[in-house]
Amino acid sequence: MSYTPMMEQYLKIKEKYKDSILFFRIGDFYEMFFDDAVIASKELEIVLTGKDCGQEERAPMAGVPFHAADFYIDKLVKKGYKVAICEQLEDPAYAKGLVERDVIRVFTPGTVINTNSLEEKSNNYLLSIFKEGDGYGLSFVDVLTGELFVTQITKCNDIRKIYDEIMRYSPSEIIANSDFFELKKLIKILHSSKVFINKYEKVLNNAEDVITGQFHRSLKDLKLERKKYAIKSLASVLLYLKEMQKVELSQLNNLIYYEDNSFMLLDNNTIRNLEIIYSINRDHSKSGTLLSVLDQTVTPMGGRLLKRWLEEPLIDVEKINYRLDSVSELYNDYKGRSDIRDILKGIYDLERLSSKLVYQNINAKDLLSIKISIERLPKLKQLLNKYNSNYLKEIFTKLDTLQDIHDLIDKSIKDDPSSNVKEGNIIKDGFDKNIDELRRASIDGKSWIANLEAYEKEKTGIKTLKIGYNKVFGYYIEVSKSYISSVPENYIRKQTLANAERYITPELKDIEEKILGAETKLVELEYEIFDSIREQIKNEIYRIQMTSRHIAILDVLVSLATVAETNNYVKPVVNGSDRIVIKDGRHPVIETIMDDSFISNDIEIDGKKPIMIITGPNMAGKSTYMRQVALIVLMAQIGSFVPASYAEIGVVDRIFTRVGASDDLFSGQSTFMVEMNEVSLILNSATKNSLIILDEVGRGTSTYDGMSIACAILEYIHDKIKAKTMFATHYHELTNLEDKLDGIKNYNISVEETDDEIIFLRKIIPGAADKSYGIQVAKLAGLPDEVVQNAKKILNNLENSDLEVATTFMPTQIDIFSLEKETLIEEIVGLDIENITPIQALNYLYDLKKKAVSLRM
Numbered sequence: 001m002s003y004t005p006m007m008e009q010y011l012k013i014k015e016k017y018k019d020s021i022l023f024f025r026i027g028d029f030y031e032m033f034f035d036d037a038v039i040a041s042k043e044l045e046i047v048l049t050g051k052d053c054g055q056e057e058r059a060p061m062a063g064v065p066f067h068a069a070d071f072y073i074d075k076l077v078k079k080g081y082k083v084a085i086c087e088q089l090e091d092p093a094y095a096k097g098l099v100e101r102d103v104i105r106v107f108t109p110g111t112v113i114n115t116n117s118l119e120e121k122s123n124n125y126l127l128s129i130f131k132e133g134d135g136y137g138l139s140f141v142d143v144l145t146g147e148l149f150v151t152q153i154t155k156c157n158d159i160r161k162i163y164d165e166i167m168r169y170s171p172s173e174i175i176a177n178s179d180f181f182e183l184k185k186l187i188k189i190l191h192s193s194k195v196f197i198n199k200y201e202k203v204l205n206n207a208e209d210v211i212t213g214q215f216h217r218s219l220k221d222l223k224l225e226r227k228k229y230a231i232k233s234l235a236s237v238l239l240y241l242k243e244m245q246k247v248e249l250s251q252l253n254n255l256i257y258y259e260d261n262s263f264m265l266l267d268n269n270t271i272r273n274l275e276i277i278y279s280i281n282r283d284h285s286k287s288g289t290l291l292s293v294l295d296q297t298v299t300p301m302g303g304r305l306l307k308r309w310l311e312e313p314l315i316d317v318e319k320i321n322y323r324l325d326s327v328s329e330l331y332n333d334y335k336g337r338s339d340i341r342d343i344l345k346g347i348y349d350l351e352r353l354s355s356k357l358v359y360q361n362i363n364a365k366d367l368l369s370i371k372i373s374i375e376r377l378p379k380l381k382q383l384l385n386k387y388n389s390n391y392l393k394e395i396f397t398k399l400d401t402l403q404d405i406h407d408l409i410d411k412s413i414k415d416d417p418s419s420n421v422k423e424g425n426i427i428k429d430g431f432d433k434n435i436d437e438l439r440r441a442s443i444d445g446k447s448w449i450a451n452l453e454a455y456e457k458e459k460t461g462i463k464t465l466k467i468g469y470n471k472v473f474g475y476y477i478e479v480s481k482s483y484i485s486s487v488p489e490n491y492i493r494k495q496t497l498a499n500a501e502r503y504i505t506p507e508l509k510d511i512e513e514k515i516l517g518a519e520t521k522l523v524e525l526e527y528e529i530f531d532s533i534r535e536q537i538k539n540e541i542y543r544i545q546m547t548s549r550h551i552a553i554l555d556v557l558v559s560l561a562t563v564a565e566t567n568n569y570v571k572p573v574v575n576g577s578d579r580i581v582i583k584d585g586r587h588p589v590i591e592t593i594m595d596d597s598f599i600s601n602d603i604e605i606d607g608k609k610p611i612m613i614i615t616g617p618n619m620a621g622k623s624t625y626m627r628q629v630a631l632i633v634l635m636a637q638i639g640s641f642v643p644a645s646y647a648e649i650g651v652v653d654r655i656f657t658r659v660g661a662s663d664d665l666f667s668g669q670s671t672f673m674v675e676m677n678e679v680s681l682i683l684n685s686a687t688k689n690s691l692i693i694l695d696e697v698g699r700g701t702s703t704y705d706g707m708s709i710a711c712a713i714l715e716y717i718h719d720k721i722k723a724k725t726m727f728a729t730h731y732h733e734l735t736n737l738e739d740k741l742d743g744i745k746n747y748n749i750s751v752e753e754t755d756d757e758i759i760f761l762r763k764i765i766p767g768a769a770d771k772s773y774g775i776q777v778a779k780l781a782g783l784p785d786e787v788v789q790n791a792k793k794i795l796n797n798l799e800n801s802d803l804e805v806a807t808t809f810m811p812t813q814i815d816i817f818s819l820e821k822e823t824l825i826e827e828i829v830g831l832d833i834e835n836i837t838p839i840q841a842l843n844y845l846y847d848l849k850k851k852a853v854s855l856r857m
């Protein structure tokens, strides 16, 4: 048995799009068959039925209505599927035989644009990786904003470097030229963060032509000369996009080649540890992040740009000050900046609208959104006229107010157009002579009908006679049953209803032809004219994108100025010195949660004494303090004011953080191994201009090992790297390093002890903490009183014992997890107290705290 002709057609097309779910257009539906239908029915929760396909068994089938397709496509793509849209290329009404069909676009996770949600603030990057030997080319493309960020990394032996670079833009889809071994590792990691990866290996002999053809500029102009890896990755992403999108990618205009030293490189751990964009919580939400505090932008493009600034802090002092001076000028002009904000608020997502132009799915209402946005630009420009800082002046000079585009839309598009471009009712009266004439004909036609109705009524004497219209047989004359006998002979009966009969006459059909002909022509002509307007505007897409970019920058600068005032920030002094001085610094996020109770702290650190060892009890605020310093440096380097009363920031090239136990990303490694991996990356990559934050490094192994490693790390940073380093530790022994090494200074976060309690003062002061107060903190944490009292006894004994005595007792030998509450207490009482060292006791307490908490749960 052979397949039906339509199924044959389907199978032929599907053959070319094996890795996509094929949405096959049939009338008002997209239908899916076979495996696609099974997947779609499961993922979209739609009914799975069957279709006769010419075989014995029916083909599994699922379908979604055409008008709701966007929703379903979006859902599938978000789950990582590719969706190929196969359209009917001719009108079935006029097709002779089987309607011609073909795929007009493939949606993939990195290229889908949800054009319906104009408020969406996130970027969606597609990344292409090209690898050859130990060289990598990386090209990130955002089809929405039309931006491309391209770089290459040569002689790379550590895949984590590539991983960090990838995570700078957190792409949602990656294409790679081969499934090289390291990529497999990456896939494992990235899959957990929902990145979809596929192999794409087109032969790229003409990579350079592909690029110059797209950008109409030489490789030299594009700063890509001799960047062979970058060129290949860029060319392959362009080819991939062309294959998927099947349109000229005229929105891809803004190509930025960056070196890996153009921006401060924030590795993924640091972005996560400092909660810059996403919170550490599993839900990955944006609340409680630096972004959430700084984001007062009012346009979607401003929101996206701010996120990018945070991911790419600058290291060029001049550029940072360029931003800071403008933020400062806006900060000092409350009225001006609120006026600017008010104007920006009415501007739509011009980036998204421009990409709709490219994909031909822009409608007349969208054009009105562009017009409304443009209407605000002259006033915006006028407001910018008074500013003196270079950045604002530059925006003022370059801001293209797009008046020609405004005028074109204004004179051509109706004020309340239909949103379906194929329904007419789009073009304004007076814009096109032919449209006006056709409109008149269709209006006149309606009056002809009215006249005919009156004439027929009069002639036949049928009072209830009326002329109506339906889609099946067009205009008809309706006569109620009671007047049937008066119906003239030339009436041709068409339909019988319960109480009436419907007729047509040759005259009626004549008029109908004129009216309907005019209406169809009108709709067609309106579409044609709309299309040419759309095309004219599309030719100006680059100008719209540039204006949109200027608006985004302005929005971010105003946002930073607004937040600076609301949160009482100060303009930092940013320079190329080796100093970081902060007076009364605060943690930008925690202070917003704590009202006025946040205690500010200072820091003064420079190349001569670059290392701070910070001690203090648990919960004192060590991590908060270190993070706040890192965040303030980062904020200064994006051009933001900072939460302090004074700040001098000598720019840093990288911020590294090693904080707490992190996920076991590179599979098969223990927490300690992950910790050491991260530290080794830091020691291998940091320079004297970096800022390193190490929080309790060495804790993941036995005390002596941990302490020795911590000590050796500090010595290495001190002697070899000389990076500014903040090192929080519970190993009090490490504070002895201050006497040994010039560049190290001890600090502690002070607490006050009253009777049995401790009060956290949260103030950092010079010197090492005198003791750890572990027991008091354990008590605060709710450890049973009995345990606390026993622990005190133990500690007392310890403090009176000889610290150098070698010990046979190893706390880890006790399988504490298997102990019941009672035996736990017995175990403590039975400890070999005479021989235990303080560090072992503390470790033991630390374990106890954990176990006791788990027992309570």
Ligand SMILES: Nc1ncnc2c1ncn2[C@@H]1O[C@H](COP(=O)(O)OP(=O)(O)OP(=O)(O)O)[C@@H](O)[C@H]1O
Pocket: 590, 594, 597, 598, 599, 600, 616, 617, 618, 619, 620, 621, 622, 623, 624, 625, 762
């Ligand atoms: N400067 C401050 N002002 C007010 N509250 C603070 C301050 N610093 C920290 N805190 C509060 O103390 C809590 C604990 O701080 P943090 O986690 O920094 O302590 P820690 O010393 O690193 O503790 P541990 O050694 O157990 O990791 C924070 O969650 C915050 O609520």
